Structure formats: structure tokens, C-alpha cells
Amino acid sequence: MLIGPVGSGKSTLTKRLLEDPTPAVKTQTLNYMDWIIDTPGEYSENPMFYRSLIATALEAKVLLIIQDATRIQSVLPPNFSQGFPLFAIGVITKIDHPQANINEAEHLLKHVLPGKPIYSVSSVTNQGIDLLREAILEHL
Numbered sequence: 001m002l003i004g005p006v007g008s009g010k011s012t013l014t015k016r017l018l019e020d021p022t023p024a025v026k027t028q029t030l031n032y033m034d035w036i037i038d039t040p041g042e043y044s045e046n047p048m049f050y051r052s053l054i055a056t057a058l059e060a061k062v063l064l065i066i067q068d069a070t071r072i073q074s075v076l077p078p079n080f081s082q083g084f085p086l087f088a089i090g091v092i093t094k095i096d097h098p099q100a101n102i103n104e105a106e107h108l109l110k111h112v113l114p115g116k117p118i119y120s121v122s123s124v125t126n127q128g129i130d131l132l133r134e135a136i137l138e139h140l
């Protein structure tokens with residue numbers, strides 16, 4: 001299950017992980033695709049939806065928390081991953097972007113999921129996608 005803010009690249013990453021070449025569209029609702037649950041960014045941005053995310057997480061085995069490398073803030077509170085009874089993995093997206101700041105993104109993510117693995121990916125160049133897929137499948 002992927003969570004993270006609006007526009008952070010969750011749906012595009014979902015397509016890459018599933019090797020689906022079609023373009024991602026704006027996510028309006030919980031989206032079950034093969035072995036992935038994609039969520040609308042609004043669910044991560046508004047604490048009103050946290051209970052819904054946690055309930056949906058019971059259907060999943062791995063939680064991917066997405067941080068856009070071009071954003072200098074995290075929308076999720078510190079230790080957010082601890083509220084989920086799942087194996088958590090941090091994912092930094094858009095590392096191909098000229099404005100990407102991977103170190104800052106990693107710093108932000110470490111507060112959200114302390115002590116958990118962090119992967120860096122680009123859905124444009126596919127850098128890091130295979131490694132991330134392997135890490136997820138290990139826990140399914």
C-alpha cells in the first residue's frame with residue numbers, strides 16, 4: 001500500500017512496479033491494482049482520513065511511504081509508520097528531477113519512519129525501480 005502527498009508520484013510508481021506502460025491519472029479513491037493498493041494523496045494530507053488509511057492497511061503487508069525529492073516538507077507526522085501494523089519502507093521519488101534534493105528528502109523520511117529502509121527511485125528513468133520491487137516482494 002502506497003501513501004504520500006498529492007502529486008508525489010504514487011500512481012506513476014505503481015505503474016512502474018507493475019510494468020504497466022499506461023500513464024497515471026489523478027487518484028480519486030482507493031485503487032486496488034494487482035498486488036498494490038494506491039491511495040489518493042488527500043488521504044495522507046488530511047488527518048481526517050488517517051483512520052481510513054489504517055483500516056485499509058490491514059489488507060496490506062507492506063507500507064510504502066512516499067516522499068517527493070522536489071518537496072522540502074513532509075506532510076506526515078514524525079513516527080507515522082508506527083501507527084501501522086505493517087513492514088514500512090520509505091521511498092524517495094523523482095530523483096531524476098533537476099530540483100531533486102535527495103539528502104533533504106531522506107532526512108524528512110527518517111523522521112516519518114525511523115530505522116526503516118529507504119529507497120530512491122525515478123519513474124522517468126526507472127532508476128531504482130527493480131530494487132524497490134524486489135524489496136517489497138520479499139515481504140509479501
Ligand SMILES: Nc1nc2c(ncn2[C@@H]2O[C@H](COP(=O)(O)OP(=O)(O)OP(=O)(O)O)[C@@H](O)[C@H]2O)c(=O)[nH]1
Pocket residue numbers: 004005006007008009010011012013024025026027028039040041042093094095096097121122123124125
Ligand atoms: N520528474 C519526475 N516526475 C514524476 C515522477 N513520478 C511522477 N512524476 C510526475 O508527478 C506528477 C504526479 O504524479 P502521480 O503519480 O499522479 O502522483 P500521485 O502521488 O499519484 O498523486 P495523487 O493521485 O494526486 O495523490 C505527474 O505529473 C508525474 O508525471 C518521477 O519519477 N520523475
Ligand SMILES: [Mg+2]
Pocket residue numbers: 010011012024025026027038039040041
Ligand atoms: Mg495517484
